[in-house]
Amino acid sequence: MSLLKFKRNQKARSFLFFLLLAALIWFLTKFSKPLVAEYRLNLEYINMPKQTLVSSQAPDELLITVNANGFKLLREFFRDKTLVLDLSAGRAIDDNRIRFNQDQLLAFCYRKIPSAEVISVELKELIIPVDQMAAKTIQVVFQGEVSLVQGFKIIDRAEIQPTEITIYGPSQLIDSISSVNTVYTRLNNLRSDLAQSIALEPLWSNKLSRSQDSVLWSARVLEFTQKQIELPVELINVPR
Template sequence: MARKRPRFKRSSIKTFSFFLIFSAIVWVLVQFSKTYTQLIEIPVNYTNAPLDKSISEDRPDHVDLQLQDNGFNIYYYKIFNPELNVDLSEAKEIDNKLVYSLQNHLSEIEQQIKVDFEKSLIVQEEIVIPFQFKKEKMLKIEPRINISYAVGYSAENPVELQPDSVKVSGPEEVIDSISTIYTREINLNKVNEDLNGNVSIDTSGLGALSFYENSVRYYQKVDKFTEGSAEISVEVVNVPEDLNLAFFPKSVIVYYQVNLKQFESVSAADFRIVCNYKDVKPGDDYMIAQIVEKPGFINNVRLNERRIQFVIKR
């Protein structure tokens, strides 16, 4: 006669599983509540590096924290691993090395990594960071400021920057390859008053350099302008003596913009329009008129006619 297999009630299996899991949890809690001593690597991030120094890539990337605490806190440090920020402006310079004393900054370190140094300690007493001096250079700054003036307004002089150059430091091969840098591009529309503002220096692609200034001031005097015109006789120069040259028109109209305050100061005698016969190409029957003299305070100067037709009389 076949023997029946013993059967376990589901309630018994559930009870057994509960006590097994409960016992495991109690065991884990007991183990994690014990005090342990563990060596943990704390990553280091360096801030405020001196602008005239290039920090070596061989610098220490961590400090060793000997942590004496319960298992829960040790596990927390291993998982989240807080970072230590080292302010190099507080380091001492000794024999081409920056020496940062950890022992002199324990209270700051405690706040940063949330550790109690009554139970734990930083193994190292100081961090030593090798460096090389950077090369320094003054770079000219060019503005990238696009201005659209309101109707009737303009400026005599281009936008000026203050300062117009900036000191930078960095690796010699990078420094020697650059002579000019630029501001960030800005667009100003319908301008009808003096410009005075700040604009950042464009450092994109120049991460190897350290800038002693990050922005500059720009300014420009803006005034009301009006358009003027004058009829000017055309001169022809470098015509061979044996050549009888006739040309037309004999005069052209020059248009210009001028500050309203200086409008009365401009006269036709201030201009000189010249055609150079030497510039005529074979087969051409015209010369190009050039403005060779004009007042320095006017702008947007143009001619109503630049081609001067000519014929050679026999």
């Protein structure tokens, strides 16, 4: 009985072995040949014209067809599928639209997938709508602590340069913004003049930009001495 069971198990193992071998041969044969596949690339835009941002209506995907060895296609399948489009390379149709023709799109795709032949792209041209940004001047507010060594004081007052910056963005976003804070900064034990660059707090939306990301905080510091003295008081010309 055990001998019969052993023979059956041996046959089952042999069957599985040849089944796996056949599957491996099929896989190697299949993927060693040129294959055609479609990839859907996510579009990311960089280098927008000044004081503009990409409209929410801009395309966010591009379908392409490629031809390559099956193993290369399999490798590309697991790679990042983000296609970065440099808007400075496009042609401005007007103030609100930028155009890429099919040849330009193919060139971007070739650089993205150099191991495969890009047969075609879904679009004959790609039109990217851009929105003009509004501008607004806002106040800069220092946020932090300042302390001096005993016996020293700030002459007049500390200064921030510039006291105002310009922010750019959709009007519905910047209308409610009136000021921007510096990052929280501690300036401790000052005993001499200081001029230090301080960063501004990060913008809370990637649809916003600003004229600069830091300001200059400066102060003149002078040593002084405190002393108590008694002075006699003498009255003169007292009315009689």
